[in-house]
Amino acid sequence: MAGLRRRGAGDKDVVLGEKCGDLDLRNDSDIPAVPPSTDSTPEILKKALSGLSSRWKNWWIRGILTLAMISLFFLIIYLGSFMLMLLVLSIQVKCFHEIITIGYRVYHSYELPWFRTLSWYFLLCVNYFFYGETVADYFAMFVQRREQLQFLIRYHRFISFTLYLTGFCMFVLSLVKRHYRLQFYMFAWTHVTLLITVTQSHLVIQNLFEGMIWFLVPISSVICNDITAYIFGFFFGRTPLIKLSPKKTWEGFIGGFFSTVAFGFIFAYLLAQYQYFVCPVEYNSETNRFVTECAPSELFQIQNYSVPPFLQDVLGRETVNMYPFQMHSIALSTFASLIGPFGGFFASGFKRAFKIKDFADTIPGHGGIMDRFDCQYLMATFVHVYITSFIRGPNPSKLLQQLLVLQPEQQLNVYKTLKSHLTEKGILQPPLRG
C-alpha cells in the first residue's frame, strides 16, 4: 500500500482511487495494481531448469506442475469418495480465500474491524447450511440413530437461518461511520463469492454422490479442453477468438471441441465398466464408510446401437456396442468445450477489471487455485441440472425422510395413492380378497 501511495504521489496524476476506477482512457499499463508476483517455484525446479531459456523454462514449469496436479487427482480418486469430498471442500475454501483477498486489496479494507471475521463466518454459515442438507439426505440411516443429530436435522433450516441472522446483525452493528460504503462493498463481495464458490462446490459434491463418473468425466473434459485448445492454438492458431483473451484462437477452440468430444467418449467408455465409478456413493452405517456397490443401472450397460448410414461407410460396421452414458458424455463434453470457456472469459475479464495477473500465487506457473477452477464452476452447475432433469428423479432417501415427517393422516393419504399407483402399474399384486 505504501508503494502504491508513493507511486500515486508521483508526477503522473494517478492515484489509489484511479486503479479502482475504470475510467481508463489511457492504457492501463501504467499501474500494476498489485505488488509484483512472488516467484514461488521451488528451488529444486529452478536448479533443474536453470540451463534453459526463459520461455522454455516457463513452459517446463507449467508442464511439470500440470503433471503433478493430474497425478494428485488420480491419487485422490484412488483414495475414495470421502477424500474427494474433503478435496472439494478445501478447494472451495481456498478459492473463497483468494477472491476475498482480492476484494480486500481492491478496497483496502484490511483495517476494517470485524470484516475478515464476518466473511469467514458467513462462509461457515453457508457451508453448514449446505452440508446439513446433504448430510440429511445421504446419511439418513446414520442420523436416525443419534438423538442430537435428529434435533439438528429437524430444525436445520431454522438453525442455519439464526446463524446467518447473527452474522447479519453483527455486520449492521459493525458499520463504522466513515467506512459505510466500503463495508457494504465487502458485504456484497462476500455474498457474491459465496454464491459462486460455495453453491457450486456443493453441486459438485452432489454430482459426486450420484456416481464418481459424473464427477470425473466433466472435470476431465474441461481439463482436456484447456490442454487441447492450447495445443491446437499453439500449432495452428491464427484467428483470435475474443478480445478478452488475446491468446485464444478459433482454431484452438474448434480443435479443442472435437478432441474433447472424442476424449469424453473414450474416457466414458473406459470408466463405465467399473462399478467403483458408476455406482452412487452410499454410506454404509455398519462399516461406517462409503461404499460404491450396486447393480449398474441401464445407463451403464452395453447396448447395441445402429450406426446412422452416413457413418457406416466410415466405420465399416452396422451396429456398435456402446454405453448409453457415452451419449450423455457427448453432451457434457460439448458443454465443456463450447460454454465452459465462458467461465474462463469471465475470470479473465475479472482479472482485467481489477488489474491482476493471477488470482493468487499458489501454484507456480499457473497462478491461484481459482485460475485452474474457473471453468469448472459452470460445468458443475450444468452437470447437476442435467442430472436432475434428464437422468435421475428426486432422491429417494430424501423423499422417504420427508414422508416420515408428515402428519399421520397425510402419510396414510400418500400410502393409499402410492398403493393404487403401483397396483395399476402391475408392480404390486392386487390385494387378495377374502
Place this chain on the structure above:
Amino acid sequence: MPPLVSSGVGIPWVTASCTPLRTPIMAASAGELPTSGYTWAGRTRERASTLRMRLAEKDGWPRPPFRSCACYWLDPSPPSFPPPPSHGSPGALALALLLPGLALQRSELLHREHLRVRTAERKAPRPRAKMSELRQRLGREPDGAQEPEEKESESENKLDGETASDSESKSEFGGAPPAPTSDDTPEVLNRALSNLSSRWKNWWVRGILTLAMIAFFFIIIYLGPMVLMMIVMCVQIKCFQEIITIGYNVYRSYELPWFRTLSWYFLLCVNYFFYGETVTDYFFTLVQREEPLRILSKYHRFISFALYLTGFCMFVLSLVKKHYRLQFYMFGWTHVTLLIVVTQSHLIIHNLFEGMIWFIVPISCVICNDIMAYMFGFFFGRTPLIKLSPKKTWEGFIGGFFATVLFGLLLSYLMSGYRCFTCPVEFNNDSNSFTVDCEPSELFQLQEYNIPLVIQSVIRWKTVRMYPFQIHSIALSTFASLIGPFGGFFASGFKRAFKIKDFANTIPGHGGIMDRFDCQYLMATFVNVYIASFIRGPNPSKLIQQLLALRPDQQVHIFNTLKAHLVDKGMLASSEDA
C-alpha cells in the same frame, strides 16, 4: 473543448475522499483535461467543486457526477449524493443559470474558474457555507478527526431530519442555491396544508400517505390472493428498479451497452425460475393437464439454467475494454439485488399460500412496530439507540416491542376466526380460481390455556381461551420488533454509504417503495423458515408428485418402508395386504 467523455467525468472531490493523504487525484477526465502536470495535492476540494460544476454544466444535469466505484469509501464528509436523476431537474436549470460560460479549455482558465467559484461559494447561502467550512477545516487540519465527525453527524442528523426540504437542500450539489425539493406531493395536499408550518406539513403528508397505504392494503386483501400475488410482484419489480437505478447512478453506467437489458433479463430469468417452482407445486393438476406446461415443468430447471446461461454469456461478450470493472460491479450489484429482492418476495408468496394470515400478521406487525416505535420515541424518547439512525431511541424500541406483541395478539385473535384468512390458498381446477375453504387446522381452533401463576394475579382469570396461533404470533411479533429493525438499519447504512436520502421518490413524504419495505424482507424469510420448521412439514402433493417420478424399484422400497412405519404407528392394520 476537450470532450468530457460521457463515460468518464470524474468527480475529484469524491476521489479526493479516497485519499486522506491527499495525493494527487487523477481527474476522471484525465484524458480530457490537458495534462499539464497540474497536480491537485492540497486543493482537492476546490478542484472537486470546480470540476463538478463544469461537468454539470457540460453534461447537463441530472447526470450524476459519479464515475467510479470504490472511490468513495473513505469519506470524511463529502457532500451528499444528488437526488436521483429520474426526478426532474430543477437543479440542472439552476446550475446552468448560475454558472454560465465556464470555459473549459485550458488549465489556466480552469484555475481562474476555480478561484471565481470559490469566491462565489463564499457568498452562497447557508447550505453551501457548510461545504466551505469543511474545506477550510480541511485546509487547516488535514486529519482533524474530531470535527469532520461532528460535521458528519450533523449532516446525518440533517439527513434524518424531519423536514424534507432542509435535507434535500443539503443533498444538493455545491454551488447551487438550494434546489427546490422535487416535491411529488399532489397539488391538492399542498394547497390543503399550505397554511401549516413546514414541520407539521411534512408530518401531515406522511400521515395521510400512511393512511392511504394502509387503506390500499385492506382493499387488496379484500380482493383476494391473486391480486395480492400481483401486488407482491409489482412491489418486487419496483424495488429492483429502485436499487438498480441507484447502482446505475453510483456507477454512471447508463451508457454501458447492454447493461440495462441484461439486468432486466436476469430479473426475468430468476422470476421465471421461482414462479415455475411455485406454479409446479401449487398448480400441479392444472400443469399436468396442459401438454406444453407439462414439458415446461418437467424440464423446468434445465430451461431456467439455459436462460440464465444465455444472459451470462451475453454479459461476457458485452465486456467492453475500458469498462470492465464497472461492468463487473453492475453484475455483482444486480445479483445481490436479485438475491435480496426476488428470493424474498417469493418467500412472501409461499407464506401467502400457507394462509393469508401468515402474510398479513407479519406485515402488520412490522408496520405497527414502525409506527409504535415512532410514537413512543416521539413522546418518551431520550436515549439514542444506534449511531446509524440517530432518530431511534431505546424508549421507542422497547415501547414498540411491547405494543407490537400486544397488537399481534389482538390481530391474530381477530383474524383466526375467519376461514378466508386461515385456510391455505388452493387452486380449484374446476372453477379455475383460488379458493380458501377448508377445515381450520388445530392451530386455529380455540383452546383453553392455563394462565401461569405470575399473570393470574394480574388478570384474575384461571384459564383463557386462545388460539394456538396467538402463541406463534408472539414469536412473530417479537422477531418483528427485535430483529426487524436491523433490516431498517441495514437500509439506513446503505443509504448513508451511497449518500442518498431515500431510495427513490415514489411515495411523497416517505421515499421509495424500498424505504417502506426494507424491514419486511427479513421478516418474510423468518416467517418462511418458521413455518417450514415448526408449523407444517413438507407439502404432501409435491411429495406425491416426486414419488410418482421415481423408478419402480425405488417406489416399491419406499412403499414398503412407509407401510412398516404406518403399521408401527397403528394407523394401518398389519393384516392389510401389500
